[in-house]
Amino acid sequence: MSVTPRRRIRRATVLSAVCALAVAGAGLTGCSSEDPDAGTNGVGKLPADKIHAKARTAAESAGAVRLHGTVAAGGNTYTLDMRLKPDGGTGSVAAEGTTFGLLRVGEQLFLKADAGFWSNDGGDAAAAEKLAGKYVKVPQRDPAYQKFSGFTDKDVLLGDLLSLHGTVATDGRHEQAGVRTIRITGDEGAGGSLDVSLEGTPYPLRLVRAGSAGTIGFSDWNKDFALKEPAKDDTLDYGKQLPTS
Structure with missing residues (x-):
């Protein structure tokens, strides 16, 4: 049975309303088709090893950094x-x-x-x-x-802290101190994990070392x-x- 233009419009309107209510009431994003990398530096689209390499290069090139943790x-x-x-x-x-x-x-x-x-x-x-x-x-x-x-x-x-051990893979998008990140791990976390900024320069923001050997936060990149x-x-x-x- 064919659907009239008026019924198509009504169905689209109802679907939009349902999505809006779901997002507002439950914080859901399933109705959205927005690109998760929109407005980011694009490293989230890269393979894990390239993300790791870019983060290390950014860290090495920075003029200053603060690190704190254990x-x-x-x-x-x-x-x-x-x-x-x-x-x-x-x-x-x-x-x-x-x-x-x-x-x-x-x-x-x-x-x-x-x-x-x-x-x-x-x-x-x-x-x-x-x-x-x-x-x-x-x-x-x-x-x-x-x-x-x-x-x-x-x-x-x-050079020592930013090493990950084993096979490197991505582990989803996260957030550190209000900054969106992409997380990469070594051996599914057993070899450590590193959160890399998705905003601006892809600096490392948080490291969990392999073998429960400490957690380090990175901030004030290039702040003299x-x-x-x-x-x-x-x-x-x-x-x-x-x-x-």
Whole structure:
């Protein structure tokens, strides 16, 4: 039986009304044919390995970034809040019940902590009081330099953190801090997951590391910040080796 134009119009009107009520009342989007990639940077249409590559390239090219979260390494869990640039970084690290500040400008690394940090593991109490609250210059040959400088090195830190293990695949669209993302995973999540921005430059926004080895958020991409050595009267230099190393 043929359908008259008037009946076709009435049917379309009723269907539109039903869709509008469903969306308004239940938050449903099934009636919409809108392209999910409309208004995005387009990386959501790419294969997972290409999304991963673009995110890493964007991160490497950025002039600055802030990262915050937890990283498990060497039997310890570190809570980081660091701002990084190609020539250094500054921020705080918490581990084993203590928090200390790190500042690196070029090759010069400074560590700032309270007396409890310096007197840990039987350190000299008198020296610890002298070091407390000061920027202590860390000699490049001291073991502490190798241990802590990586936390201030943008290329080293991001190169390690942005790795996913196993077969990489996409895992749907998500949102981080109000920004739409595409999530990629390694081995269906067992090898870690990475949320990549669908808005503007495809920067990494959130990483869940493989093996429950921590979760890191990334923000303030390309947002510059001051990075300079501390004042001399606020700095201590012990020469070739720290007193508690």
